[in-house]
Amino acid sequence: MIVIVDYGLGNLASIGNMIRKAGGKCLISGDPDRIAGAEKILLPGVGHFAAGMEHIHSKGLEAVLNDKALKQQVPVLGICLGMQLMARHSSEGDVRGLGWFDADVRHFRTEQMQSLKVPHMGWSDIHLAGTHALFPAVEEQQRFYFVHSYHMVCDREEDILASAEYGYRFTCAVSRDNTIGLQFHPEKSHRFGLEVMKRFVQWNP
């Protein structure tokens, strides 16, 4: 069972819809006991980083998430804010994150944006830095839906799975062992996202 972590932020119904369409079984829960029993974890989220961490703390979820991701090493997929929370720090609210990636979350460098407006809201092509079980090895350009004002900046090159361009190249997917984070929304990205979700349902890192 995939547990979609409900910490009070994000459109969980859409993610549940897409997982079911991808052939997976899922449960939406913010209960630490339920999360402890998960085979896979999906960390969703849209909204403010500091609010996200605050909710995780107030629901007492940090310990169980750390245990699942780092000790038990079950597959974990973070989407949008859920990806960002895996970093050690965000300038959105100047608070620490879960720290699974040696990375910081920073606002788009607006001085490099020309006339582009922030948030980055819309579809962008992604450029994979290597191969990963969640992405098909196909010729066709993969495009995904993004909504964000902040993006992750990694210390370690090898954590970067994909980048996209908005004003400049930024990291839009990170992976390390059993954890993967996507800045974009596969649950809102048609067949491109469905493919990623299908692969997550089947993934055994």
Added chain:
Amino acid sequence: MRRIRIIPVLGIEGGQLVKTVDFKNPNYIGDPLNAIKIFNDKEVDELTIVDIRASKNKAEPNYRLIGEMAGECFMPLAYGGGINQADQARRLFDLGVEKVIIGSAFYTNPDIVSQLAVRYGAQSIVVCLDVDKGLLGKWKVKSVSGTRKQEQNPEALAIRAANAGAGEIVLHAIHKEGAMSGYDLPLIQLVSAAVGVPVVALGGARGIPDFLDAIQAGASAVAASSTFIYNRNNVRSILINYPTQKQLSEELFNKI
């Protein structure tokens, strides 16, 4: 290549898909779920659904239908119509709607925008400005299906919406609605330059050249209704359509 969002807008009334011209004479198009399935197959960037009479009739959003529609949407979905309390927005988000569009309530209960933005993030709160052009060529913002005039001008209201926390502004030119005579480009220029948040142009589009014009005038995304619903060669026959990625790349994305 920079992609621009191209957003079909579907009007609903009493559970049916309708198209109006200048907020009048609703033409019945068909079953909204069927239309959404077609737009899914065509891989549209995003979809907007507006209940065109909910505010005027003081009706609640049709949650059952919206939930069914959201379940079919594997692209972002925005919903507007009849939202005047934060609770309604929460219910819509729970159904799988990504963005709520605040129209009439922005004038009667402006706090709703900031309340929702703080709670759900600016990216999920859209304010729609319905702008009409008067006899003397002056723009007038209207609410409640175009029946009530607002005092402030479009750019002042757009700034107010952005300051309240709206993550996006849909700039709807009523006088262009269903006219298929191109967007109101000076209006787009004026409002886009006034705010830092994305402005979505709506009203008047005939096709890709108009989308390009709107983007060059400063819009961050474009929306349209008639052009995606009617057959281009026979304006009164219904043909749900959307440009291919190839067309969009060649005729739009590569030109911006």
